[in-house]
Structure formats: structure tokens, C-alpha cells
Amino acid sequence: MLDKSFNPAETEARLYEGWENSGAFACDPTSSATPFTIMIPPPNVTGSLHMGHALTFTVQDVLIRWRRMQGRDALWQPGTDHAGIATQMVVERLLAEQGNVDRRVMGREAFIDRVWQWKAESGGTITRQLRRLGASLDWPRERFTMDEGLSAAVREVFVTLYRQGLIYRDRRLVNWDPKLQTAISDLEVENQEIKGSLWYIRYPIAGARDQFITVATTRPETMLGDTAVAVHPAHPTLAGLIGKQAVLPLVGRRIPIVADEYADPAKGTGAVKITPAHDFNDFAVGQRHGLPMPSVLDRQARVTVAEIADVLTVVDGVADPSFVRGLEGQDRFAARKAVVAELERIGVLEKVEPHTHQVPHGDRGGVPIEPLLTTQWYCNAEVLAKPAIEAVETGKIQFVPKQWENTFFAWMRDIQPWCISRQLWWGHRIPAWYGPDGAVFVAFTEEEAKAEARAKYGNDEALAQDDDVLDTWFSSGLWPFSTLGWPQKTPELARYYPGDVLVTGFDIIFFWVARMMMQGIHFMGEVPFHTVYIHGLVRDERGQKMSKSKGNVIDPLELIDTYGADALRFTICALTGPGRDVKLGASRVESHRSFVTKLWNAARFCEMNGIKPEPGFDPASATLPLTRWVLDAANAAIAEATDALERYRIDEYAAAGYRFTWNTFCDWFVEFAKPMLTSGDAAAAAEVRATAAYVLGVVLRLLHPAMPFVTEELWDQFGYGAPCSLIRAPWPVAVLVADGAAARTELDWVVRLIGEVRGVRAEMNVPPSARAPILLRDAAPETLARAGRWMEAIRRLARASEVTALAGEMPRGSAQAVLDEATVVLPLAEVIDLGAERARLAKELDKAAGEARKVAQKLGNAEFVRRAPEEVVEENRERLATAEAEVARLEAALARIE
RNA sequence: GGGCGCGUAGCUCAGCGGGAGAGCACCUCCCUGACACGGAGGGGGUCACAGGUUCAAUCCCUGUCGCGCCCACCA
Numbered sequence: 001m002l003d004k005s006f007n008p009a010e011t012e013a014r015l016y017e018g019w020e021n022s023g024a025f026a027c028d029p030t031s032s033a034t035p036f037t038i039m040i041p042p043p044n045v046t047g048s049l050h051m052g053h054a055l056t057f058t059v060q061d062v063l064i065r066w067r068r069m070q071g072r073d074a075l076w077q078p079g080t081d082h083a084g085i086a087t088q089m090v091v092e093r094l095l096a097e098q099g100n101v102d103r104r105v106m107g108r109e110a111f112i113d114r115v116w117q118w119k120a121e122s123g124g125t126i127t128r129q130l131r132r133l134g135a136s137l138d139w140p141r142e143r144f145t146m147d148e149g150l151s152a153a154v155r156e157v158f159v160t161l162y163r164q165g166l167i168y169r170d171r172r173l174v175n176w177d178p179k180l181q182t183a184i185s186d187l188e189v190e191n192q193e194i195k196g197s198l199w200y201i202r203y204p205i206a207g208a209r210d211q212f213i214t215v216a217t218t219r220p221e222t223m224l225g226d227t228a229v230a231v232h233p234a235h236p237t238l239a240g241l242i243g244k245q246a247v248l249p250l251v252g253r254r255i256p257i258v259a260d261e262y263a264d265p266a267k268g269t270g271a272v273k274i275t276p277a278h279d280f281n282d283f284a285v286g287q288r289h290g291l292p293m294p295s296v297l298d299r300q301a302r303v304t305v306a307e308i309a310d311v312l313t314v315v316d317g318v319a320d321p322s323f324v325r326g327l328e329g330q331d332r333f334a335a336r337k338a339v340v341a342e343l344e345r346i347g348v349l350e351k352v353e354p355h356t357h358q359v360p361h362g363d364r365g366g367v368p369i370e371p372l373l374t375t376q377w378y379c380n381a382e383v384l385a386k387p388a389i390e391a392v393e394t395g396k397i398q399f400v401p402k403q404w405e406n407t408f409f410a411w412m413r414d415i416q417p418w419c420i421s422r423q424l425w426w427g428h429r430i431p432a433w434y435g436p437d438g439a440v441f442v443a444f445t446e447e448e449a450k451a452e453a454r455a456k457y458g459n460d461e462a463l464a465q466d467d468d469v470l471d472t473w474f475s476s477g478l479w480p481f482s483t484l485g486w487p488q489k490t491p492e493l494a495r496y497y498p499g500d501v502l503v504t505g506f507d508i509i510f511f512w513v514a515r516m517m518m519q520g521i522h523f524m525g526e527v528p529f530h531t532v533y534i535h536g537l538v539r540d541e542r543g544q545k546m547s548k549s550k551g552n553v554i555d556p557l558e559l560i561d562t563y564g565a566d567a568l569r570f571t572i573c574a575l576t577g578p579g580r581d582v583k584l585g586a587s588r589v590e591s592h593r594s595f596v597t598k599l600w601n602a603a604r605f606c607e608m609n610g611i612k613p614e615p616g617f618d619p620a621s622a623t624l625p626l627t628r629w630v631l632d633a634a635n636a637a638i639a640e641a642t643d644a645l646e647r648y649r650i651d652e653y654a655a656a657g658y659r660f661t662w663n664t665f666c667d668w669f670v671e672f673a674k675p676m677l678t679s680g681d682a683a684a685a686a687e688v689r690a691t692a693a694y695v696l697g698v699v700l701r702l703l704h705p706a707m708p709f710v711t712e713e714l715w716d717q718f719g720y721g722a723p724c725s726l727i728r729a730p731w732p733v734a735v736l737v738a739d740g741a742a743a744r745t746e747l748d749w750v751v752r753l754i755g756e757v758r759g760v761r762a763e764m765n766v767p768p769s770a771r772a773p774i775l776l777r778d779a780a781p782e783t784l785a786r787a788g789r790w791m792e793a794i795r796r797l798a799r800a801s802e803v804t805a806l807a808g809e810m811p812r813g814s815a816q817a818v819l820d821e822a823t824v825v826l827p828l829a830e831v832i833d834l835g836a837e838r839a840r841l842a843k844e845l846d847k848a849a850g851e852a853r854k855v856a857q858k859l860g861n862a863e864f865v866r867r868a869p870e871e872v873v874e875e876n877r878e879r880l881a882t883a884e885a886e887v888a889r890l891e892a893a894l895a896r897i898e
Numbered sequence: 899g900g901g902c903g904c905g906u907a908g909c910u911c912a913g914c915g916g917g918a919g920a921g922c923a924c925c926u927c928c929c930u931g932a933c934a935c936g937g938a939g940g941g942g943g944u945c946a947c948a949g950g951u952u953c954a955a956u957c958c959c960u961g962u963c964g965c966g967c968c969c970a971c972c973a
Contacts, residue, residue, distance in 0.1 A: 002932095004933095005933095005935090097933085144966035191969090191970085191972090196972080197972070200973095215973070216973045217972090217973060218972050218973070219972065219973095224972095262971085263969095263973085264973080267973055268973035269973075270973090272973050273973075279971080279972075280971065280972095281971045283971095283973095284971090320949085326961065355972095355973095356971070357972055357973095358970085359972055360972075369938095369972095371902085371972095403901095403902070403903075406901080406902070407901085407902070407968070407969090410901070410902095410968090410969075411968095411969080414969095506967090506968085507968095537967095541909090541910085542909095543910090543966085547901080551912090574912080574921080575911085577911070577912075577933035579903070579904090580903090580904085580911080581913090581966090581967095583910065586912080587922085588921095588922080590935080591921075591922060591935085592921095594933095594936090595932070595935090595936060596935085597935045597936090598932090598933065598935080598936085600932090600933080601932045601935095601936085603932080604932045604933075605933080606932080607932090608931095608932065609932090651910085651912080655912085655920080655921090658921090659920090666933085667937090670932075674931085678931095728969085755939095758938060758939065759938095759939065759940090761938090761939085762926080762927070762938065762939035762940075763939075763940080765926090765927080767927085767928095768927070768928055768930080768938085769928095796930080797938095799930090833930040851917080854917085855917085858916085858953090858954080861953060861954090862953085863953035863954090864953045864954070865917095865953085866953075867952090867953045867954090868916075868953060868954070869916090872916055872954090874916090875916085875917090876916080879917070
């Protein structure tokens with residue numbers, strides 16, 4: 001016996017365990033079935049399930065469950081990402097809270113041990129939570145990006161790319177995060193709009209009393225490192241100064257005024273100060289003009305004067321070395337204040353203007369980035385990007401929705417060298433060793449590096465391994481093949497690479513998707529997946545981005561606790577439109593829980609009426625219009641749902657399942673079935689029961705990918721299969737239905753008749769308790785026959801006492817409605833208000849006449865008839881005929897009143 | 899500055915060349931033998947605005963306005 005209501009909390013845990021323990025999630029490398037592979041975007045080990053996860057993993061689980069039911073050998077590869085910076089920050093914060101010493105005091109090895117320890121204790125949170133969602137991941141295959149095997153893949157890739165010249169060291173400006181004290185890649189920089197100031201500073205011209213050139217800057221503190229002023233060669237007033245020298249205030253250095261087209265005459269003052277070591281553009285100018293590039297900020301963005309110490313000069317009223325030396329060790333923002341005050345004091349500050357501009361910030365540390373001149377490891381992304389671009393151009397990889405291809409192309413075609421080294425401890429340590437003379441030995445192991453060094457030096461020299469680790473995305477880019485055992489040639493690698501579809505949000509197209517494509521193609525010779533499905537972001541109900549500071553974060557686990565995982569999943573499915581964000585709140589989940597309940601209650605109805613699966617039942621043997629009709633409608637729903645899933649329209653899939661279950665199966669089929677189940681016709685009742693059981697089975701299978709728990713529970717309790725077998729039950733396919741069209745016509749008529757009668761009664765305020773006969777005027781014999789066949793159902797659903805042909809004149813005080821060739825007459829003399837009935841009919845007539853007029857006008861247009869396709873013209877002729885007939889019958893009905 | 903997306907019923911959205919749709923909310927009626935997390939009925943929209951293409955435009959094109967996002971050299 002089914003419980004009165006569905007209990008998600010109890011059911012979900014039990015069923016999930018049942019699936020997992022029975023190996024229902026496992027792929028089978030020995031199977032002859034076609035594989036279907038989805039690689040999970042590995043969540044951070046530090047993570048806990050948030051709404052974005054709920055969205056992406058629900059979509060993936062729907063796809064994987066659907067394909068699994070279709071008989072594909074489904075692999076949904078689980079795992080987590082070591083998430084270098086994020087994890088290191090979490091553990092550092094934890095250590096600080098526990099009163100431990102700083103990691104630098106603790107030492108590298110001890111710190112890394114602590115991170116591993118932390119991972120062992122807390123790293124399983126996200127995978128436990130994924131189980132709550134119902135995600136059918138192949139857990140025994142779970143991988144971690146710092147596993148031995150995946151680390152071997154990282155070394156293999158690094159060494160190979162190095163030997164191919166695609167990884168190299170370079171000294172240039174990088175985005176430096178002064179808070180985390182590491183280099184970061186361009187992608188980890190986020191611009192934020194900052195309300196700052198623009199300071200105009202006069203740089204005196206050397207040897208020319210009272211002459212100066214004014215530069216404008218948002219960062220006065222970096223002027224300590226200025227080594228030139230640039231002016232556009234064609235600048236109308238300033239070009240004459242080119243070739244002269246300016247005296248750098250405060251420092252006293254003589255710096256050249258150079259001609260460079262980078263200086264835009266329209267911006268600032270037209271003259272721009274050049275600080276090569278602290279600005280990307282200035283660096284380029286510096287290179288073009290062979291300028292010195294002194295760094296005046298250190299790795300914590302504090303002033304350091306070491307590199308300008310020897311140029312500090314006293315210039316009366318303009319430069320004072322002791323002031324500059326006094327800045328040593330000051331934070332850049334404190335130094336800014338001090339510099340501005342000093343400039344003002346010595347009288348070279350021309351003016352200050354408020355200035356709003358975009359300032360790059362580190363996405364993790366949250367502080368402004370400092371361009372810093374350092375040596376880092378780079379990957380030549382340009383070379384790797386070419387085949388990836390080509391793969392998308394030729395359609396080997398397709399983005400869904402397609403518009404994301406533009407975004408992808410725009411970035412890939414202008415890709416910059418990828419800085420892959422990070423000054424962190426948690427991550428894959430770079431497999432490079434340095435000899436005493438600074439020579440680099442890149443090798444798979446230290447032993448190999450030593451061997452190379454021995455060959456070079458002729459004796460054993462002490463080697464020091466590079467201190468840096470690799471960008472986390474370097475290893476996650478290998479995910480589609482490293483998780484399958486590469487660089488070993490495993491059967492899994494041969495079978496499950498390339499994957500089928502990658503599901504993710506647009507925010508990591510560059511970070512991850514593009515890198516997987518580049519590295520996958522380079523090392524596997526084949527694209528890592530054929531489809532990239534990009535979904536939106538989860539926002540709150542009002543469309544606001546969820547954030548802790550706004551306090552509008554919704555916890556998916558709380559929603560699961562309150563409404564059940566199925567309700568949450570179905571809500572997500574229903575709301576996931578292509579290229580659209582998902583606006584989600586508790587009320588939406590609550591309203592979708594009703595659907596779970598509805599399904600449960602429909603099943604209870606079946607159970608109470610002795611409906612249970614009949615394995616021998618052949619749908620093609622159905623003889624009744626009702627059973628044929630519902631089987632035919634199920635066919636259509638299966639086709640719709642399957643087609644929607646093939647197009648990645650999860651919302652349309654959900655809607656198709658919802659409509660069929662609620663509006664067809666519950667609203668009409670069950671209602672029509674009720675009288676038949678208790679009528680004397682045992683054969684008919686048996687056929688209805690068998691069909692109902694069959695269709696309920698279709699519904700459960702159709703909805704299973706979206707609502708795995710409630711469907712599995714019903715499947716099991718009804719005995720459609722062994723416990724926990726729905727997950728691998730075959731996806732429904734259309735069955736042969738004899739004369740489906742005839743059944744459709746018949747049921748369609750009954751539904752419309754009931755609808756007309758209900759509508760008239762409601763509008764006329766006929767009390768539901770009042771039962772009146774339904775009289776059919778001018779009805780064709782076939783119509784009357786139908787009415788007879790469906791008498792019981794019509795009586796129940798339209799609250800009628802009987803349905804018969806109208807013999808003779810219409811009873812006085814009847815309400816009327818037009819249905820095809822017939823007029824439906826409802827004799828309700830006692831309750832009806834004739835004035836109201838007249839008004840109601842007049843309104844109906846107005847509508848029909850309006851329609852007729854509109855279509856007639858269209859058909860009256862000779863151009864339309866001549867140029868529109870024949871079938872469109874024909875369709876309109878039919879519409880006109882129907883509308884005119886309805887007008888005639890409504891006019892007649894109106895005339896009969898009194 | 900460049901690019902992308904979106905403006906359709908009170909809300910969230912679907913439809914994207916030939917009859918304006920769904921869910922929720924709202925109003926009325928109903929505890930009818932699965933379900934009040936239910937049933938029945940109903941109101942509600944110059945499909946942002948202005949031009950253009952077409953026999954026909956919510957749908958295609960151009961422009962305007964509004965909202966959101968991404969990218970870009972911090973003068």
C-alpha cells in the first residue's frame with residue numbers, strides 16, 4: 001500500500017543507497033553498447049553544494065540517466081579539483097583560527113601535509129551533497145586532480161610541451177596579486193569600477209627655466225619608476241619637446257621625452273608618463289625605446305627604492321632623495337598620499353580631477369593587481385588554440401546555444417601567452433630543476449633531471465627544484481583524459497574518450513572549456529567532446545545574483561530537506577531555458593512539489609483500482625477508443641520529450657512530461673476511466689486497467705531522469721521491476737496504436753462537449769448540484785452515437801442527468817452552446833437568467849463574427865490569394881467556413897431565446 | 899570603447915513569418931468515491947518604441963530607448 005503522501009526524506013536516502021550499492025551508476029568497459037560520456041566539471045574540494053552546482057549537476061544527471069535508459073553505456077565521471085589558491089586560502093585561514101604559526105614558519109612540507117589532512121577530513125563534503133541531489137555518478141571511478149595518476153599526466157604534459165617549445169620561461173610583466181603574493185593569469189583579473197582621481201603633474205624641462213610638461217596619472221606613486229615621458233609624434237603643441245629631457249620630480253632623474261604613438265593626444269594632457277615596470281602599456285613603450293625598467297614596488301606592493309637608489313638626485317625645489325628614501329617599505333596607497341602631498345608642497349601638482357575608471361583586481365584576493373616584472377612559466381596558447389578554433393569552425397565541437405561560439409572565437413583568436421606558474425605551495429610542483437649556473441632541467445623526475453645535469457656538467461651538481469606550482473586550470477584542462485588513465489593506454493581511455501557533451505556555465509568557457517579543447521586535441525589528437533552545453537546562472541527570484549553580502553543565497557540542501565530532491569530537480573529542469581539565467585526561489589520549488597504529489601496521488605488511484613503492471617499486455621491489442629487515445633497521446637509525449645532532450649531543451653522535456661502526466665493522464669484519462677472500471681463490462685475494465693498500468697509505466701520512465709526518486713519508488717512499489725531497477729529500465733518508445741486518429745477525434749469531441757457545458761454552467765452561475773439533461777440539436781447520427789457511448793463520463797464530468805437528441809422545440813429558458821454541427825441545449829429554466837444568457841450568446845457571437853470578418857478580409861485580398869502558399873489559403877477558407885457556420889448557429893440560438 | 903543577450907498577461911517565461919500561449923498569482927464556484935500541494939470556470943496583453951521588407955510581422959532588417967552580461971591599455 002502506498003502511503004497517503006510521498007516521504008522524500010526517507011525514500012531518497014534508501015533509494016540512493018540501493019542504486020549505488022547495486023552498481024547502477026557504473027559504466028561497463030566490456031559492454032557492447034555505445035558509450036555515452038559526461039565528464040563532471042570537478043568541483044573544488046573546498047566546496048559545498050550551492051545552487052549553481054544544483055543546476056549544472058541536475059542537467060547532467062538528466063542527460064546521463066536518459067542515455068543510460070536508452071541503453072547507452074553511460075559514464076558520468078566524478079571527481080574534485082585541488083583548487084590551488086582556494087584550498088590554500090581555506091587551510092591557511094583555518095590554521096590561523098586555530099592559532100597555528102604561519103605557513104611560512106611551518107615550512108612547505110608540513111603545510112602541504114596539513115592540506116592533505118584537511119582534504120581527508122573535509123574534502124568529501126561536496127561528494128556527499130551530490131548524492132543528496134541524486135546525481136548518478138560512477139563513484140568508484142572518482143578522481144582528484146592531485147592523485148598520483150593525474151599528477152603523472154600533468155608532468156607528462158608539462159615536459160612534452162616544454163620539449164616542443166610550447167612552454168617556456170620569460171621575464172615580463174605579470175598580473176601580480178600582492179595579497180596572495182603570486183602571479184595570476186589574465187583570466188583571474190576582474191575589472192572593478194573605482195572612483196579615483198586624476199592627478200596632473202608638471203615635470204620641469206631640463207635646462208629650460210620655467211618650462212614644464214604636464215602629465216596626468218591615476219597612480220602618482222608609480223612616478224618613482226618613470227623613465228620617460230611619451231608624446232605623440234604628431235602632437236600639435238607638444239611634439240616640439242620630443243628629444244628634450246624632463247626632470248622627474250621627487251626623484252631628480254633626467255628622463256627623455258620620447259615620441260610614441262601610444263600617447264594619445266586626446267587623452268589626459270597628451271603627454272603620458274612611462275613607468276615600464278608597473279604598467280603593461282608602459283612596458284611595451286619601454287621595450288620600444290630601450291628604457292630602463294626599475295621596479296619601485298615589491299611583491300607586497302610596498303615601495304622599494306633599491307632600483308632607483310643610484311639615480312636619486314637633489315634638484316632644488318623639485319627633488320629630494322631623503323623624501324624618496326623615506327617612502328621605503330610604505331604600502332602603495334600610503335605612498336600615493338605621501339607622494340601627492342609632496343608634489344603639492346613643491347608646487348608641481350597642477351590640479352586634481354575626480355576620475356572613475358576600471359581597476360583590475362585579483363578574483364581571489366580582491367585587491368588591486370600590481371603589474372610586476374618577474375620571471376614566470378608561460379604556455380604558448382596561440383599555437384594550441386589554432387586547432388581548437390578549427391574544431392569549432394568545422395563543427396567537430398558545437399556549442400549549445402550556438403551564440404557562445406562567438407564568445408569563444410573572440411577570445412581564442414586573440415589569445416595571449418598563458419602564465420601557468422603560481423607562487424603557491426598547494427598544487428602540482430613544476431618539474432623543473434636548476435643547476436648552480438641557473439641552467440634549467442625539465443624532466444619527469446628528479447633522477448632524470450640529475451642525469452641531464454650530469455651529462456651537462458660532467459659531475460653531480462646540487463639541483464634545486466622550482467618552487468612554484470602550476471595554475472590549477474593546467475591540470476583540470478587534462479580532466480577528459482587524465483581521469484581515464486592517460487598517459488597509460490587504458491581500455492577506458494580508448495572507450496570513453498572523446499566524451500559526448502560537456503555541461504557547464506559560461507563563466508568557465510575560457511578558464512576550462514578552451515583549455516580542455518587545446519590540451520585534449522594536442523595530446524589525444526581528437527577533440528575531448530562534441531557538444532558544449534552552456535547553461536545560465538542561478539539567480540534569486542527577483543533576478544539578483546546570489547551573494548552572501550546581499551543575503552539572498554538559497555541553500556539547495558535546505559530546499560531538498562523541505563521539498564524533496566525531486567521537487568528541486570524538476571523546478572530546475574522546468575526553468576532552464578537556453579541562454580537564460582534560472583531565477584529560483586523557495587516558492588517555485590514549492591509549486592513544483594505539487595507535481596510530485598500529483599504523480600503520487602495518480603499512482604494511488606491506480607493502486608486503489610487494482611491497476612498493476614501486466615507483463616503480457618500488448619498496447620497494439622487495445623480496442624477501446626479511450627485506451628487507444630491515451631496510448632496515442634503517450635506516443636506523442638514520448639516523441640516530444642525525447643526530441644527535447646536531443647536538442648538539450650531540458651525545459652521542454654520537463655513541460656512535455658508535466659503536460660502529459662497532469663493534463664492528459666490525470667485530468668482526462670483517469671476521469672474517463674473511473675466509470676469504465678466499475679461498469680459491468682469486465683473486458684473493457686480489464687483493458688483499461690492494463691492500459692493504465694502500461695501508461696503509468698511510461699510516465700514513470702519518462703519522468704525518471706528529472707524526478708528519479710519518486711518515480712523509482714512508485715516503480716518499485718508497483719512491481720514494474722526489481723527494487724531500484726527503474727534507473728536501468730528502457731526509455732519508452734512509441735507503440736503501435738490502431739486507429740489512433742479516430743480515437744483522437746472521438747475523445748476530442750467528448751472533451752470539447754464537457755468543456756462547453758462546464759463553461760456555460762459556470763458563466764450562468766448554475767449551482768453544481770443542479771443536474772440537467774444535455775440536449776443535442778441538429779446533431780449528426782455519429783455525434784449522437786458518441787454521446788451514447790460516453791454517457792456515463794459526460795454525466796459525471798458535465799454534471800448532466802442524461803444526454804439525448806433534442807426532440808421537437810427547445811424548452812423555454814434553455815442555455816445554448818455551439819459544438820461543430822450541433823447546438824448543445826441545456827434546459828435550466830429554474831436557474832437561468834435569460835438576459836444573462838442573451839448577453840453571453842451575444843458575446844460569443846461577437847467573437848465568432850470578429851474572427852469571420854478578419855479571415856474574410858484576408859481572403860478578400862487578391863494579393864494574398866495569389867501570393868500566399870496554397871495550403872495557407874486553404875486553411876483560411878476552412879477557418880472562414882467554420883466561423884461563418886458558428887455565427888449562423890449562434891444567431892439561430894439567440895433568436896430562439898424568449 | 900568593442901561585443902553578446904534580453905525587453906510578450908501582475909510575476910517568471912515559451913513561441914520567432916500566416917489564428918497571442920504556459921506555469922504561478924488573481925477572481926468566482928466546488929471538501930464529486932487519487933489528490934484542497936486538489937477540481938471546474940473566468941478576467942487580464944496597441945507582443946518596449948519608430949521606421950522598413952513582405953500578400954502577411956510579436957517573429958526578418960535598420961534605428962531609438964531601457965535592463966543585464968562579457969571583453970578592453972588604471973593618462
